[in-house]
Amino acid sequence: LLAAGGGAPDLLARHKAVMPSWMPIYYAEPIEIVSGSGRRVTDAAGRTYLDFFGGVLTNMLGYDIAEVREAVERQLRTGVSHTSTLYLIRQQVELAEKIARVSGIEDARVFFTNSGTEANEAALLMATTIRRSNQVLAVRNSYHGRSYAAIGITGHRSWSSSSLNPLQVAWLHSGDRLRGLLARLDEADHIEAAVEDLREVLATQTAGDVACLIAEPIQGVGGFVHAPDGLFAGLKKVLDEYGILLISDEVQTGWGRTGEHFWGYQAHGVTPDLLTFAKGIGNGFALGGVVGRADVINAIQAISFSTFGGNPISTAAGNAVLDYVLDHDLQANAQRVGAILRDGLREAAENHPIVAEVRGKGLMLAVEFVRPGTLEPDAAVTTRVFEECKARGLLVGKGGLYGNALRMGPPLTLTEDEAREGLAILVDSIAAAAA
Numbered sequence: 001l002l003a004a005g006g007g008a009p010d011l012l013a014r015h016k017a018v019m020p021s022w023m024p025i026y027y028a029e030p031i032e033i034v035s036g037s038g039r040r041v042t043d044a045a046g047r048t049y050l051d052f053f054g055g056v057l058t059n060m061l062g063y064d065i066a067e068v069r070e071a072v073e074r075q076l077r078t079g080v081s082h083t084s085t086l087y088l089i090r091q092q093v094e095l096a097e098k099i100a101r102v103s104g105i106e107d108a109r110v111f112f113t114n115s116g117t118e119a120n121e122a123a124l125l126m127a128t129t130i131r132r133s134n135q136v137l138a139v140r141n142s143y144h145g146r147s148y149a150a151i152g153i154t155g156h157r158s159w160s161s162s163s164l165n166p167l168q169v170a171w172l173h174s175g176d177r178l179r180g181l182l183a184r185l186d187e188a189d190h191i192e193a194a195v196e197d198l199r200e201v202l203a204t205q206t207a208g209d210v211a212c213l214i215a216e217p218i219q220g221v222g223g224f225v226h227a228p229d230g231l232f233a234g235l236k237k238v239l240d241e242y243g244i245l246l247i248s249d250e251v252q253t254g255w256g257r258t259g260e261h262f263w264g265y266q267a268h269g270v271t272p273d274l275l276t277f278a279k280g281i282g283n284g285f286a287l288g289g290v291v292g293r294a295d296v297i298n299a300i301q302a303i304s305f306s307t308f309g310g311n312p313i314s315t316a317a318g319n320a321v322l323d324y325v326l327d328h329d330l331q332a333n334a335q336r337v338g339a340i341l342r343d344g345l346r347e348a349a350e351n352h353p354i355v356a357e358v359r360g361k362g363l364m365l366a367v368e369f370v371r372p373g374t375l376e377p378d379a380a381v382t383t384r385v386f387e388e389c390k391a392r393g394l395l396v397g398k399g400g401l402y403g404n405a406l407r408m409g410p411p412l413t414l415t416e417d418e419a420r421e422g423l424a425i426l427v428d429s430i431a432a433a434a435a
């Protein structure tokens, strides 16, 4: 049975050794991916899949990218895969300069970490230290990582295993356009209501000495839910009255994925005080970080350090990845190819009342499934579509607060032909699941 699913026969049984039972594994018959090339991966049973999830938006360029492999091999051949941030590391300095340049933040500085969790942890440490307050604002339906503080600002019950929290958190409404208090408002009214919500939360739940607001421009794990463009600008006006810092978690939305902009925050017409990144910049190598204005980051009167953050291997990969993204204008590709996928999905959705919404931007698109004629989430039908896609050779993601969103975050190198190929599979899979 497992061999048919593409996993080594005993690997699922042995999997309990590396992960606790609460960690979900994708698919009724889990797959073991053993190789990849371009936008395709092959499992242990020899089945090849078109990959529209890219290891949760992490394989941003796809698989077996010569430029990245060669950059890492060059670094490995020096014999130095690690030194220490106590010494100068050329790859790290070069990448920091490049990221500062593309960050959109004036006079920016970069602090490197190994993951998105650590990036958010570092940003929270900066904001709470500078503001001398452990009170933060976070958004319902958010996901920010697995550290003690990052779980505390994650607004999903299923990802927040503990009610203990090192931070005092006050919650803002998410940008969900289907459910909740801000649903079905037009864009201007939505922003007005969200700003009102922020003022009310500040007045009723805080003494005003709040450190920061952390928000994802598009909520990744939350099912690619996003508020109308311009929301951050409305919120920031209020934040500025109090001196509250804005942190944009760009772990999923960065590097041109949204097509229209290089960073998700840029759709909002304001610049955050701190921006966090991870995932795609390493294209598989562990690399994350925080970018912020020098006057913000340097306001910390303490030394911070990470043994592996910004190590020569990861930053060699990061330099190659960022050069590739810029040289090939993958942001424009995300917009062009993403539009084919989004328009095709919207057209198909018209025939399928199980689809409540096709949303997202660029190559970050989700389809939300409901019981026809209602807004009742249908996780079962979502799982059916998900399995039908796999049976037809397409990997996608699942997510959303109710597990009823199908998520597409393919490599930004996706071609038009591949977009059409995946789209056809998605349309067939939706029809099969609806039948």
Ligand code: PMP
Residues within 6 Å of the ligand: 056, 114, 115, 116, 117, 118, 120, 143, 144, 145, 146, 216, 220, 221, 249, 250, 251, 252, 278, 279, 288
């Ligand atoms: N922020 C966002 C928006 C994320 O999607 C994730 C990971 N899914 C994280 C932070 C945490 O990143 P990591 O898993 O690298 O710690």
